[in-house]
């Protein structure tokens with residue numbers, strides 16, 4: 001029997017069976033991580049949820065997004081701490097943009113903590129623009145909550161996007 005060849009890096013839909021691995025990354029990545037229930041609810045609601053895996057099947061990262069009317073809302077984007085700064089976050093954003101364009105969406109939306117400088121740098125580099133602020137949106141370890149910056153990426157401009165490692169590319 002011929003062995004099945006896996007690409008070096010690939011994506012597949014997240015399932016409930018993946019959640020132990022997903023939660024292991026999630027718990028390391030965030031001060032206030034999603035719970036197993038948050039992921040189960042997202043999968044049950046048929047949100048777009050994909051894993052990014054290496055050729056050996058190791059989990060590099062994942063994203064979860066909600067499809068609205070002609071727009072997609074990114075809810076969770078996480079890269080394993082051991083795999084950060086290697087282009088995987090950008091590549092998952094690329095993948096999500098491509099999926100959103102296929103649906104005919106006009107925009108991608110997300111929220112990010114002002115204190116999350118790596119994520120803000122990633123989104124800025126991908127072309128997202130800050131369009132608003134939700135006051136006291138996120139929990140913190142302090143009594144006060146943290147605002148959320150609301151970011152938008154327009155998808156109507158023909159083929160705009162950042163390629164792997166941030167090079168300009170047509171999507």
Ligand SMILES: CC(C)(COP(=O)(O)OP(=O)(O)OC[C@H]1O[C@@H](n2cnc3c(N)ncnc32)[C@H](O)[C@@H]1OP(=O)(O)O)[C@@H](O)C(=O)NCCC(=O)NCCS
Pocket residue numbers: 029030077078079080083084085086087088089090091111112113116117118119121122123125165166
């Ligand atoms: C934010 C996150 C998804 C970025 O993923 P990543 O795979 O490391 O990002 P990339 O390698 O694609 O980086 C692309 C660009 O983003 C910016 N960037 C990413 N991480 C950065 C960091 N730690 N410091 C400064 N800039 C950073 C850089 O401009 C980088 O390009 P460069 O490496 O050529 O300088 C990842 O750090 C992560 O999972 N963090 C924890 C979870 C999280 O905060 N998710 C986002 C919630 S809104």
